[in-house]
Amino acid sequence: MSGSTFPLPLPPPARGGDKFTERLEQRHNWTVPALIAGLTVLAWWNRFVLDDAFISFRYAANLAAGNGLVYNPGERVEGYTNFLWTLLMVIPHLLGIDPVPFAQAIGLASFVLSLFLTHRLAFLATESHAAAWVAVLFLGANYTFSAFATGGLETQTHACLLVATFLVLVKSIRNTPLRPRDLMVLSLLMGLTLLIRLDSAVLLSLVVVQVGARLLREDTSWAVKWHKLEALAIPGALLVVPWLAWKVSYYGDLLPNTFYAKVASDTSWQRGARYVFQFYWSYWLLPFVALLVLSINALRRPSNGPLRILVEAVVLWSLYVIWVGGDFMEFRLLVPVLPMVAILIAWVTMAQVNNRIIQLALVLLVLCGSAYHAITFTWNVSLKLESVHVLKERLTKEHWSEIGKILGEVFRGKKDVVIATAGAGAIGYYSRLPTVDVLGLNDRWVGRHGPVVSNHPGHQRRATLRYLREKKVNFVIHGAQAKGPIPATEQGFTADQMLRMWRWLVLFGPEEIPADSQIVLIPSGRGFVIPAWYITRDPEIDEIIRNNNWVTYSMFPSAAKVK
Numbered sequence: 001m002s003g004s005t006f007p008l009p010l011p012p013p014a015r016g017g018d019k020f021t022e023r024l025e026q027r028h029n030w031t032v033p034a035l036i037a038g039l040t041v042l043a044w045w046n047r048f049v050l051d052d053a054f055i056s057f058r059y060a061a062n063l064a065a066g067n068g069l070v071y072n073p074g075e076r077v078e079g080y081t082n083f084l085w086t087l088l089m090v091i092p093h094l095l096g097i098d099p100v101p102f103a104q105a106i107g108l109a110s111f112v113l114s115l116f117l118t119h120r121l122a123f124l125a126t127e128s129h130a131a132a133w134v135a136v137l138f139l140g141a142n143y144t145f146s147a148f149a150t151g152g153l154e155t156q157t158h159a160c161l162l163v164a165t166f167l168v169l170v171k172s173i174r175n176t177p178l179r180p181r182d183l184m185v186l187s188l189l190m191g192l193t194l195l196i197r198l199d200s201a202v203l204l205s206l207v208v209v210q211v212g213a214r215l216l217r218e219d220t221s222w223a224v225k226w227h228k229l230e231a232l233a234i235p236g237a238l239l240v241v242p243w244l245a246w247k248v249s250y251y252g253d254l255l256p257n258t259f260y261a262k263v264a265s266d267t268s269w270q271r272g273a274r275y276v277f278q279f280y281w282s283y284w285l286l287p288f289v290a291l292l293v294l295s296i297n298a299l300r301r302p303s304n305g306p307l308r309i310l311v312e313a314v315v316l317w318s319l320y321v322i323w324v325g326g327d328f329m330e331f332r333l334l335v336p337v338l339p340m341v342a343i344l345i346a347w348v349t350m351a352q353v354n355n356r357i358i359q360l361a362l363v364l365l366v367l368c369g370s371a372y373h374a375i376t377f378t379w380n381v382s383l384k385l386e387s388v389h390v391l392k393e394r395l396t397k398e399h400w401s402e403i404g405k406i407l408g409e410v411f412r413g414k415k416d417v418v419i420a421t422a423g424a425g426a427i428g429y430y431s432r433l434p435t436v437d438v439l440g441l442n443d444r445w446v447g448r449h450g451p452v453v454s455n456h457p458g459h460q461r462r463a464t465l466r467y468l469r470e471k472k473v474n475f476v477i478h479g480a481q482a483k484g485p486i487p488a489t490e491q492g493f494t495a496d497q498m499l500r501m502w503r504w505l506v507l508f509g510p511e512e513i514p515a516d517s518q519i520v521l522i523p524s525g526r527g528f529v530i531p532a533w534y535i536t537r538d539p540e541i542d543e544i545i546r547n548n549n550w551v552t553y554s555m556f557p558s559a560a561k562v563k
Contacts, residue, residue: 032133036115039140043111043149046374048392049100050329051400053152054425055442056080057099060089061429069250071424071442072434078256079442083243084195085154104150110160111149115140117163118339124170125306126347135339135346138366142283143374144331145338147388154196155335161193162203163339166313169207170306177218178211183231186211191236195243198256202320203313203336208232210309261440261447261461267325268455275326276318278385279334282377284369285341288362291348298352307347310340325457330377330387384456395426399528403477404430406524410548414540420468421477422505436471438463438505451507465508465535474541475520476533478502502533519553520545 059069059080067073069086080086092102115136122132139145148155168189172182190207193200211232215225248254280286292311299308317337327333334341349362378387395401404427411417411433421427424437440446440461450461468476516537522530534541534552545552 032116032119032136035133035136036112036140039115039136039146040108040112042140043108043146046143046147046388047104047150048147048388049104049395050151050153050391051394051423051425053100053103054429056082056086056089056153057093057103058425058429059086060099061093063087064090064093071428071437075444076251077442077444077447078247078251078253079258079437079447081198081256081258082154082158082196083198084192085157100152103152107149107151107153107156110157111140111146114156114160114163114339117160117167118342121163121167121170121339122343122346124167124174125304125310125343126351127303128347128351131343131346131350134350134363135343137363138345139339139342141367141370142338142342143370143388144279145335147330148332148335151332151391153332155332158193158197158200159336159339161189161196162200162336165189165193165204165207166309166340169210170309173210173214173305177220178214178228180228180231183211183228184235187232187234187236188239191239194236194240199320200336203317206309206312206316257444257447258441261450262458263324267323267457267460269322269325271455271457272322272324272326275331275385276321276334278380279331282331282369282373284365284372285345287365288345288348291352292344295348295352307344310344313337314340314344325455326385327457328384328386328459329391330385394423399524399526400426401430402524402526403427403530406522406530407431407433407477410522410544414544417475417538417541418471418473418536419475419477420463420471420473420506423477427477436463436468436473438468438476453507462505462507465506465512468506469514469536472536474534474536474538476502476506476535478505478531478533521551523548523550 055071058071062071062073063069063086068076070076071079088106089099089103092099118139119132119136122135123129126132126135145159165186168182168186172178172186175182186207190200190204193204215228218225244254251257280289298304299311314337317334321327321333324333345366349359349366353359353362378389379385380387400423403423407419407427408431411431416434418434418436419427419431420436420438422438424435424439424442428435428437428442435442436446437443438446439459440448440450440463441458443450443463445467446461446463450463450467452460453462454460514535514537518534520532520534522532524530529551534545
């Protein structure tokens with residue numbers, strides 16, 4: 001391959017075919033803000049909230065209340081992976097306001113900033129206003145990137161910090177020699193990025209290697225090089241090292257508990273590879289991967305060094321995602337590198353194809369692929385991959401937020417009621433009750449010693465009934481069973497049928513079932529009931545059940561028949 005475009009048998013561009021590019025170059029000062037404004041409206045239209053966001057909210061609420069950065073007061077377990085984000089969520093709790101709109105506002109602001117930074121990074125990497133404009137369009141229109149702007153987690157802020165980091169990296173390597181001021185800014189950005197997600201180290205290692213290699217090639221003294229290395233290392237270290245030291249002293253471990261529950265459990269690189277492939281397949285992006293491979297000679301040019309860095313970042317992060325087995329959420333783990341993906345696709349489209357009609361067709365292919373994905377993608381059975389629509393329904397149609405609020409109201413004033421659930425986010429946050437996370441993300445024993453039952457990311461381990469009894473858990477709440485209204489008057493459930501609802505959630509044998517355990521249907525007053533497995537009896541709870549006339553099912557003798 002030679003030249004800057006594909007040597008395809010394409011007709012030459014028509015006279016005046018570059019007018020679009022010229023107009024963008026003349027008007028980009030207002031077209032980019034206008035485009036970003038429209039994409040921000042689209043992101044708000046796609047808004048939703050993840051259940052996992054409420055895990056960070058619960059840690060933040062406990063810290064604001066003086067209980068420490070813990071999930072359950074008195075239990076030091078690092079069940080979050082977003083330290084800086086969790087600290088930010090302390091603010092609404094101190095102010096006494098709802099953390100959901102607060103988190104969404106920060107996420108949306110990060111989304112807007114990410115688009116502006118992506119535009120700047122794309123222009124520096126491609127030296128084309130048209131490619132930069134198209135990159136912003138591709139990124140903001142991507143349904144996954146757009147939806148997770150308001151999911152309530154650190155996802156969008158993490159992506160924003162990474163774009164800013166790579167922008168400063170590209171700007172700094174464009175300068176000869178490297179300037180200490182740029183290196184200090186780069187160091188601070190890397191420190192903040194690590195604080196918001198520790199696994200950012202995967203991508204930041206690439207940044208350090210790039211800067212280190214350039215420093216070695218500089219024709220300066222070793223004293224000057226050492227001074228620049230200090231500028232690169234010290235500011236970020238002042239942020240990260242004290243935090244890591246505090247983590248070890250407070251939690252007793254350098255890595256979060258989620259590492260043991262997820263990565264150190266049974267993961268599958270094959271599943272991770274399918275997860276990454278499914279993203280490009282679902283968004284109709286596989287042709288662009290092929291076009292990028294065909295552009296390898298163009299990428300080797302010295303002037304395209306920034307583009308090579310973006311390619312390396314996408315490949316490196318994809319390998320990491322493959323290693324951890326992907327995720328159960330719709331492509332959330334790929335959001336950090338989607339700005340780089342958008343820039344590379346825009347470059348292939350606008351700089352490597354020399355026919356305006358084909359360029360337009362490729363742009364429409366990306367946009368239609370995103371729209372098709374948004375409309376049709378609901379659930380990937382083979383990967384057990386939950387779409388944004390399914391994730392949204394956890395808090396709406398499956399009533400997880402309402403379940404937490406109802407439990408908090410019912411047992412208000414009786415703080416020694418302990419529940420266990422897989423909906424450890426909204427159910428745990430709104431109930432304010434001591435909660436055992438049966439998937440082990442927020443429980444040290446389950447996260448490290450719970451039996452491994454699958455390679456489904458975040459759902460590999462399970463609590464055992466014996467462990468829940470040791471923790472004096474009163475109720476096992478299967479939040480998902482609230483899907484769809486369950487008439488409170490229905491009494492057609494047998495104990496065996498109800499018990500099977502929890503078999504995937506808690507590991508036990510029939511001989512372990514407490515003889516006095518019950519299935520309790522807690523009414524909501526809103527057209528559905530909350531099935532709860534009452535495994536540790538308590539006289540006060542028994543009285544609450546009797547006084548409220550809740551429907552109960554004895555677990556024996558029918559429970560002994562469960563296979």
